[in-house]
Amino acid sequence: MNVGRGEPVDTDALARExxxxxxxxxxxxxxxxxxxxxxxxxxxxxxxxxxHAGTFTDASAKDSATFLPRRSWR
Known part of the structure; x- marks a missing residue:
């Protein structure tokens, strides 16, 4: 899990893995x-x-409830 700033991960290498x-x-x-x-x-x-929304607002719970199920792990 990458929640850092900058370029700590080679995104193309990560995609290959x-x-x-x-x-x-x-x-x-x-x-x-x-x-x-x-x-x-x-x-x-x-x-x-x-x-890239490392914050929590009143809308966050609703947004997460609709976004996360679409990206479920297999």
């Missing part, structure tokens, strides 16, 4: 933001990508 089935990933940040729509991580069900 997730795609190989060796890892699952949860990212709130990426080296390039926003993560390009064509990036392989978007198509990998083993990757959970959150919208």
């Amino acid at each position: 997730v795609g190989s089935g060796r890892l699952r990933a949860a990212l709130d940040v990426a080296a390039l933001e926003p993560l390009p729509g064509a990036h392989p991580l978007w198509r990998q069900p083993e990757a959970l990508i959150t919208p």
Whole structure:
């Protein structure tokens, strides 16, 4: 799980490992933001990508309730 700032993870290498089935990933940040729509991580069900919103508001619970089930782990 990457919730840090900056570029601590090689996003392309992470996508390869997730795609190989060796890892699952949860990212709130990426080296390039926003993560390009064509990036392989978007198509990998083993990757959970959150919208760089490390905060909690009154809307967070509702947003999480609709977002997270669509990105369930397999």
